[in-house]
Structure formats: structure tokens, C-alpha cells
Amino acid sequence: MKIGILGAGSIGATLARKLSGAGHDVKVANSRGPETISSDIVAAGARSVEASSVATDVDVLITSIPLSRMPGVKTLISDLPADAVIVDTSNYYPLRDGRVEALEGGMVESVWITEQLGRPVAKAWNAITAGSFEEKGREAGDAERIAIPVAADSDRDKAVAMALVEETGFDAVDAGSLADSWRQQPGAPGYCTDLTRHKLPNALAAAEKARIPQRRDIVLEAITERFPNYSDVSAEYIVRLNRAIYS
Ligand SMILES: NC(=O)c1ccc[n+]([C@@H]2O[C@H](COP(=O)([O-])OP(=O)(O)OC[C@H]3O[C@@H](n4cnc5c(N)ncnc54)[C@H](OP(=O)(O)O)[C@@H]3O)[C@@H](O)[C@H]2O)c1
Known part of the structure; x- marks a missing residue:
């Protein structure tokens, strides 16, 4: 497949490496220009491009940028x-990225993104820490293989996203529609808790919408208190904390 990835940070870079390694034709862009894309992404086989061309002539576009930057993406994807x-x-994460009034009013984040882009999206790879995503991929059938929830309104979009998740080394679990995708967001029991496909469906079902914002903020405050520099926190610490607070 021809895949464009907008965002070359912790998640986008790992996606680029894994999907190139799986044989896809991958191009990657960030906001600062192709010369600033890390050389290991290019060494893995992905091409670094300008953001203005990342959506041109692709089968799949993956957006992996901060939520606060999403409103600017619509113009970038006019060629998609x-x-x-x-x-x-x-x-x-309103404490980190700023409040979005529509989301404070109860709109589901993935639904808000489809409105910002003017196109439907599938939601995937959001509910795994960057560290687990980079290091904990396993072959299909491995009993320890971690599962990743995938939500979408279109069956085709969901099937494509689930197949790509599997290719990155994780079991894909159907998490329902975008309106249901609050169940895989920060604050929910299935969010960044490294569960297998046998446990993730129960965790998604156990999510309680009213408790999610407070739990999400408690965890972020606890991490920020312990690690003033967020990049110092390990995936293991986040998973332990999430399991304790979100369950
Ligand atoms: N980190 C995690 O553990 C994790 C786990 C699951 C999901 N997520 C989510 O996945 C997304 C990416 O997270 P991350 O940790 O990879 O972020 P990150 O390390 O901060 O990287 C963000 C990337 O987005 C690029 N970017 C920002 N605005 C852009 C724009 N307008 N056009 C093009 N590129 C733009 C940045 O490029 P420049 O540096 O050039 O600006 C950077 O490459 C976020 O929404 C995050 O919530 C993160």
C-alpha cells in the first residue's frame, strides 16, 4: 500500500519504521520540513516529504500529530x-494541549476530528504508549501479544486499519464506531494498559464515560509531578499507573 504519515514524532516514527519494514511504500512529513526527519526513519525505507505532499497519491493517510494541531490539517489533505x-x-489531554470547548461539552474526540478534517477517520494506535508500541510487538499467535483497539464508522476503513495494526505487531480488536471510541481514550480501562485480545474487550465494555475526564487528569498530574520532563517517564510506569487508576 502507499501510506502517508503526517507526524514523525514518537508514534509516527515507529509507524514509519514498522510499516516500511512490512513492505509498504511509506512517506512521512512533519511541520518543519523533510530535512528534519530522523535518519533512522529514512534508513528503514520511508521517504521524507513536505507536509503539503504527504496526502498526495496514497491509499492510507495516518495522522499522528497533537490534537491541538488538527484544525490546520484540512488544507493539507485537499489532495487526498x-x-x-x-x-x-x-x-x-486538555491539561497538556489546551481545552477544546466541543470536547468539554461531551463530543467524542474522534468525531470532532472527522469534523475538523471534513472526512471520516478510523481511530487506531492511540491506546498504546510509544514505548510499548516500539518495543512490544510480537508475532501473531504469541500468547503475550498486546491488543490495540480500532474504531471506525465504515467497515472498509476499519478493516484497513485493523490489518495495518496487525502488521505492526499487535492484535487488532474491533472497538465499534467512532461514537464508541471514548472507550479507548485516556481515562478508560483499555487505554495504554497493554492488555491482550482476551482482556481488552472487557476493558472497553467496563469504561465509564462520566469518570474518564477526572481519571485522565489525575494520571497526567501524577506523571507530571513525578517526571517534570515528560520524556523521562517509562512505558512500564505509565502502564502500571493506568492499570491502577483506570480500572
Ligand atoms: N507518545 C505516546 O505515547 C502516544 C501514544 C499513543 C498516541 N499518541 C498520540 O499520537 C499523536 C502523536 O504523538 P507523539 O507522541 O508521536 O507526538 P510527538 O512526539 O510530539 O510528535 C508530533 C509530531 O507531529 C508533527 N506535527 C505537529 N504539527 C504538525 C503539523 N501541523 N503538520 C505536520 N506535522 C506536525 C511534529 O512535527 P514537528 O516536530 O516538525 O513540529 C512531530 O513530528 C498525538 O496526538 C498523541 O496524543 C501518543
């Missing part, structure tokens, strides 16, 4: 083919 699938990895 009509039948291309968009898969988004983002999460809503």
Missing part, C-alpha cells in the same frame, strides 16, 4: 484521494 482511508492516532 477520495477513496483513501484516514487513520488517526491522537488523544485529548
Whole structure:
């Protein structure tokens, strides 16, 4: 497949390496220009491009940028083919990225993104820490293989996103529609808790919408208190904390 990835940070870079390694034709863009894309992404086989061309002539566009930057993306994807699938990895952290009034009013974050882009999205890879995503991929059938929830309104979009998740080394679990995708957002029991496909469906079902914002903020405050520099926190610490607070 021809895949464009908008965002070359912790998640976008790992996606680029894994999907190139799986044989896809991958191009990657950030906001600062192709010369600033890390050389290991290019060494893995992905091409670094300008953001203005990342959506041109692709089968799939993956958006992996901070949620706060999403409103600017609509103009970048004007060349995206009509039948291309968009898969988004983002999460809503108002304490870190700023409040979005529509989301404070109860709109589901993935639904808000489809409105910002003017196109439907599938939601995937949002509910795994960057560290687990980079290091904990396993072969299909491995009993320890971690599962990743995938939500979408279109069956085709969901099937494409689930197949790509599997290719990155994780079991894909159907998490329902975008309206249901609050169940895989920060604050929910299935969010960044490294569960297998046998446990993730129960965790998604156990999510309680009213408790999510407070739990999400408690965890972010606890991490920030312990690690003033967020990049110092390990995936293991986040998973332990999430399991304790979100369950
Ligand atoms: N980190 C995690 O553990 C994790 C886990 C799951 C999901 N997520 C979600 O996935 C998304 C990416 O997370 P991350 O940790 O990879 O972020 P990150 O390390 O901060 O990287 C963000 C990337 O987005 C690029 N970017 C920002 N605005 C852009 C724009 N307008 N056009 C093009 N590129 C733009 C940045 O490029 P420049 O540096 O050039 O600006 C950078 O490459 C976020 O929504 C996050 O919530 C993160």
C-alpha cells in the first residue's frame, strides 16, 4: 500500500519504521520540513516529504500529530484521494494541549476530528504508549501479544486499519464506531494498559464515560509531578499507573 504519515514524532516514527519494514511504500512529513526527519526513519525505507505532499497519491493517510494541531490539517489533505482511508492516532489531554470547548461539552474526540478534517477517520494506535508500541510487538499467535483497539464508522476503513495494526505487531480488536471510541481514550480501562485480545474487550465494555475526564487528569498530574520532563517517564510506569487508576 502507499501510506502517508503526517507526524514523525514518537508514534509516527515507529509507524514509519514498522510499516516500511512490512513492505509498504511509506512517506512521512512533519511541520518543519523533510530535512528534519530522523535518519533512522529514512534508513528503514520511508521517504521524507513536505507536509503539503504527504496526502498526495496514497491509499492510507495516518495522522499522528497533537490534537491541538488538527484544525490546520484540512488544507493539507485537499489532495487526498477520495477513496483513501484516514487513520488517526491522537488523544485529548486538555491539561497538556489546551481545552477544546466541543470536547468539554461531551463530543467524542474522534468525531470532532472527522469534523475538523471534513472526512471520516478510523481511530487506531492511540491506546498504546510509544514505548510499548516500539518495543512490544510480537508475532501473531504469541500468547503475550498486546491488543490495540480500532474504531471506525465504515467497515472498509476499519478493516484497513485493523490489518495495518496487525502488521505492526499487535492484535487488532474491533472497538465499534467512532461514537464508541471514548472507550479507548485516556481515562478508560483499555487505554495504554497493554492488555491482550482476551482482556481488552472487557476493558472497553467496563469504561465509564462520566469518570474518564477526572481519571485522565489525575494520571497526567501524577506523571507530571513525578517526571517534570515528560520524556523521562517509562512505558512500564505509565502502564502500571493506568492499570491502577483506570480500572
Ligand atoms: N507518545 C505516546 O505515547 C502516544 C501514544 C499513543 C498516541 N499518541 C498520540 O499520537 C499523536 C502523536 O504523538 P507523539 O507522541 O508521536 O507526538 P510527538 O512526539 O510530539 O510528535 C508530533 C509530531 O507531529 C508533527 N506535527 C505537529 N504539527 C504538525 C503539523 N501541523 N503538520 C505536520 N506535522 C506536525 C511534529 O512535527 P514537528 O516536530 O516538525 O513540529 C512531530 O513530528 C498525538 O496526538 C498523541 O496524543 C501518543
